[in-house]
Amino acid sequence: PKAQVGRAGQEVAQGFACCISLTAAFPFFIFAPQVRAMRLSFVGEMGWELHVPKEHCVKVYRAVMEAGAKHGIANAGYRAIDSLSIEKGYRHWHADLRSDDSPLEAGLAFTCKLRSDIGFLGREAVEAQRATGLFCRLACFTIDEKVPLFGLEAIWRNGQVVGHIRRADFGHAINKTIAYGYVHHPDGGPVSLEFVKEGDYILERMGVPFPAKVHPKSPFDPENKRVKGIY
Numbered sequence: 001p002k003a004q005v006g007r008a009g010q011e012v013a014q015g016f017a018c019c020i021s022l023t024a025a026f027p028f029f030i031f032a033p034q035v036r037a038m039r040l041s042f043v044g045e046m047g048w049e050l051h052v053p054k055e056h057c058v059k060v061y062r063a064v065m066e067a068g069a070k071h072g073i074a075n076a077g078y079r080a081i082d083s084l085s086i087e088k089g090y091r092h093w094h095a096d097l098r099s100d101d102s103p104l105e106a107g108l109a110f111t112c113k114l115r116s117d118i119g120f121l122g123r124e125a126v127e128a129q130r131a132t133g134l135f136c137r138l139a140c141f142t143i144d145e146k147v148p149l150f151g152l153e154a155i156w157r158n159g160q161v162v163g164h165i166r167r168a169d170f171g172h173a174i175n176k177t178i179a180y181g182y183v184h185h186p187d188g189g190p191v192s193l194e195f196v197k198e199g200d201y202i203l204e205r206m207g208v209p210f211p212a213k214v215h216p217k218s219p220f221d222p223e224n225k226r227v228k229g230i231y
């Protein structure tokens with residue numbers, strides 16, 4: 001289960017002493033016999049993911065809900081999690097990222113230890129791609145109109161189709177529809193960050209064009225402060 005989102009999460013975790021005790025100096029990973037708590041988040045808020053063996057799930061779930069009751073803890077579904085994660089710009093496996101996308105194209109170069117000499121699977125391919133340039137880049141778009149996007153909408157840049165939307169959702173904090181898709185060069189050449197930033201974009205939804213704004217960084221909490229507890 002993914003649990004304890006937001007500021008109250010810390011207090012919930014502190015009150016949740018049945019399996020683990022979490023302190024202010026909580027490291028990013030701790031291992032306990034029954035629960036692995038990771039101070040990582042798919043939704044970008046201060047909180048933890050609890051990885052619990054099946055046989056302890058009910059007990060841990062009840063303890064979390066009990067500790068959180070006085071903070072108004074509530075269950076959230078995957079639609080909520082998807083919306084929060086797209087707002088944060090967290091990449092979603094299978095939609096934003098597939099096995100045919102590279103970390104460089106997806107804006108995830110920071111996950112590759114290219115400045116070290118540590119080997120990893122695919123290192124040569126990533127280095128080769130960095131040398132030749134990227135032939136597409138994942139970009140974040142918002143549209144102002146209150147219409148849902150579903151993915152597969154065409155991305156028009158300066159009057160030419162340059163890709164399609166992979167994933168879209170409504171971002172409640174910014175009150176706009178957010179969409180991610182890979183931008184290609186109409187000539188088939190490499191795509192620079194400037195090329196992505198400088199275009200005038202339209203997202204075409206069911207034959208209707210909607211003007212879109214491109215965002216070089218996540219439009220919400222771009223400095224990633226909330227996950228560090230800075231609200």
Ligand SMILES: *[C@@H]1O[C@H](CO)[C@@H](O)[C@H](O)[C@H]1NC(C)=O
Pocket residue numbers: 146175
């Ligand atoms: C969201 O935008 C709509 C207009 O599209 C506006 O009516 C509404 O008040 C906005 N909501 C918030 C919470 O800002």
